[in-house]
Amino acid sequence: MPTRSPAVVDVVHTVTGAVKRPSKRRAGARNPSAVTKGSAQMCDVASSKPTVQPCDARDRALDVPTGRCCAKLESMPLHAHRADDAPLSIRPQFAEAAETHAVARNRLARRGMPPEVAYQVIHDELLLDGSSRLNLATFVTTWMEDSAARLLAECADKNMIDKDEYPQTAELERRCVGMLAELWHAPAHGEATGCSTTGSSEAAMLAGLALKWRWRSRQLAGAPSHSPNLVMGANVQVCWEKFCRYFDVEPRIVPVGPDATHLTATQARDACDEHTIGVVAVLGSTYDGSYEPVAEICATLDDLAASGGPDVPVHVDGASGGFVAPFCDPDLEWDFRLARVVSINASGHKYGLVYPGVGWVVWREPAALPQDLVFDVSYLGGHMPTFALNFSRPGAQVVAQYFNFLRLGHEGYREVHEASRETAQWLADHMERHGPFTMVSRAEGIPVFAFEVDAGEPWNAYELSDTLRARGWLVPAYTLPPALEDRTVLRVVARNGFSRDMAQLFARHVHDCVVDLRERAHGRAARARPSFHH
Secondary structure, X not given: OOOOXXXXXXXXXXXXXXXXXXXXXXXXXXXXXXXXXXXXXXXXXXXXXXXXXXXXXXXXXXXXXXXXXXXXXXXXXXXOOOOOOOOEEOOHHHHHHHOOOEEOOOOOOOOOOOHHHHHHHHHHHHOOOOOHHHEOOOOOOOOOOHHHHHHHHHOOOOEOOOOOOOHHHHHHHHHHHHHHHHHOOOOOOOEEEEEEEOOXXXXXXXXXXHHHHHHHHHHHOOOOOOOOEEEEEOOOOOHHHHHHHHOOOEEEEEOOOOOOOOOOHHHHHHHXXXXXXXXXXXXXXXXXXOEOOHHHHHHHHHHHHHOOOOOOOEEEEOOOHHHOHHHHOOOOOOOOOOOOEEEEEEEOOOOOOOOOOOEEEEEOOHHHOOHHHOEEEEEOOEEXXXXXOOOOOEOHHHHHHHHHHHHHHHXXXXXXXXHHHHHHHHHHHHHHHHOOEEEOOOOOOOOEEEEEEOOOOOOOHHHHHHHHHOXXXXXXXXXXXXXXXXXXXXXXXXXXXXXXXXXXXHHHHHHHHHHHHHHHHOOOOOOOOOOOXX
16 A cells, blocks of 8 residues: 555555345346357347346336346436426415425525425425335335434534544444454455445445456456456346446356356356456345355366366455345355455445445455555545545445444344344245245345246236335336246345334235235225225
């Protein structure tokens, strides 16, 4: 790292002794063109013109698997300006203070209004949002303790990039990186390196850049010039395809199925060549919550390198599983215990139990992060090594992550996640025994399960999703990735705050929705319900 004043703490921390629901038209299908290499079929996305597929804005907000070639951001859709400007009305109680009965909706008003009036206008409109606690589509944390909320409010004005002004916030970030390095079994003799990010998507892109730069250094050493590629299963989160498109890497996408819903070791090996910058192994698929066999993938790549083939590193996308497996599956080898794993990303605002947005990326040793990627920035009187895709960002979520580490400890995280997993497994079993459903997964990885509607029912998964929405529940329905796109599933994400009581209530509502859908399909009116009485 570049030299700096002792008072300045690195953005990139080194730890010493580190311990969519798609539309019913099946929106977002992959590019159908494919090339064959070995026994793996790979979508040749890089060689064809990108196609913007129709994506529902709801799906991006719900973290639902979408079309893999979609050019829109999955978490921040682009907005078009609207020429219409129907005014926002102001309630009579507040109109006198605001000196107006309405305010422009899409234009900046000439005059302002008192803060309480502005608050009430916005507060009333936000009542139309759904209840986040009933959103079983999102992986994002929707509940934190009041103590954490107070810390978040107290740190709302802190800029994470300004380490000189907020050195103690930077110190808390450094501690979090150290805790994660130990949790993920970074070599005790090395110096694991890492940083916080705005989320796991940015963390994944930073890890991808490090893989590309390491590959490029090998090219400069004399290997023939060629386009780099990144091997991944068709079930990866769309951030990896965004990385490939934005940073000129061929996404070597391996279709999954028919025997597995995720990448297998043999498929990963057969897709690699001397221009592969790395293999992405997913610990907690967004499609069904399953873990990919990271240890098997690494062992197969070890054999490939030992036989004279390319020496391909592995990055683990632990966006969800990185905060679950260490506590609930401690004997599962998926992290830095495997020498081929060079980096891991995780989302603090998913099963790290922090409100959005914070992510983390850790490299097993400094050599895994090329120094060409690290900028030494002079800012507000200090010098900082920094590796990020943005600059200013809030520090509050980093503080909240440290709060959770102190508040819960290892046993606390284990208890929270095991409770969520047990609730998900109970619900999956109950729905399969008492409803027309077949489980695709059973929350054996992260606390997530996916299920199909049994053949012969006169309604489909999308109709059940819509009917549950009318009762306040958000449950996505979507097709599985290639080559399983003929199967439509629904997915339930159990998070901290989704209790067994809520799961039982959800199960009753699913049963009622099934009865109503059957009644309608047979031309009968929905069941009569008691009328309202004063």
